[in-house]
Amino acid sequence: MPEENRSTLTEFVLSGFPGLHPQYEGLASAVLFLVYFFTMIANATVLFLFVTDRSLHKPMYYIILNLSACDILFSTTTLPKIISKYWFQSKTISFTACFVQMFFVHYLGTVNSYILFQMALDRYLAICRPLRYTLVFKTSTVLTLSVTAWVVAMGVPLMMVIRAYPLPYCASNIVSNCYCDHIGITSLACTDRAAYSIPAFVLAMIMLLGPLAFIIFSYSCIIFAVLKIANVQGRLKTLSTCSAQLIIISLYYFPRCFVYLASNIGITFSADLRIVIIMLYSIAPPMINPLIYCLRTKDMRESLQKLICRAISQKVQISVISK
Structure with missing residues (x-):
């Protein structure tokens, strides 16, 4: 496009949920x-439990501490802006702020992937290499990782x-998402997107699928190790120690990989469905x-039970004293 036909964008508009009827915008903002x-409350509770209970100062809970911190930061990066869009009709985000949000969205997503890798490593060593677990997976190791x-x-x-910031953005300034991400922003550039999107996609897949490959390997080893346990109760007990992590990993990876692949291999589906899937794996x-x-x-x-009991006990004591 000729230079004179280009306009310099100063802000972007977040589309949010395109098919949402205006009368439901208040409800959407309330739900979000x-x-x-x-x-915030749930993850802050996890952080509080870790700080106040020394019995949780174990390698696995240091990993959970990192995941909670990452979840708090990611939610704070993505949700307030889309809430304000529907609550206060604040639809725009400045050009620079959009790229700052883009950075933190992808940065925190990558950190999350590495933390899930650590979780899988913890379970792999605990089940497949139990004699080496305490020697290898120490608190210092977790902190270093x-x-x-x-x-x-x-x-x-x-x-x-x-690479994306200096691109010429001269067409629409509407980002088809609830927050600024690389695909949503670079698709608005009036230049050949392939030179920027393909390397970014390849690197993103390496950062995403590298940890996932180890996770799949580790849990495959865990399954084989569990199958060697003769006692059925022993098998179930061992598998129960992995169930929480498997749920977390599934929620994180499956919808994310689907959207990334669909966006780059030509699978098309409605914008509403795409954004709903993105928001589900972002906020759930x-x-x-x-x-x-x-x-x-x-x-x-x-x-948590001790914390609740202490709170109830203190409330009862205060009630008795006040009487």
């Missing part, structure tokens, strides 16, 4: 706000933003993860 509020994940994960998202795991930890992990369940 409740999801965000519950996500966690810091590495938070640092290394910056590379690809930063490259994606640096951060909200559900804390419930899974507290219901499926014994130590955290017991810690």
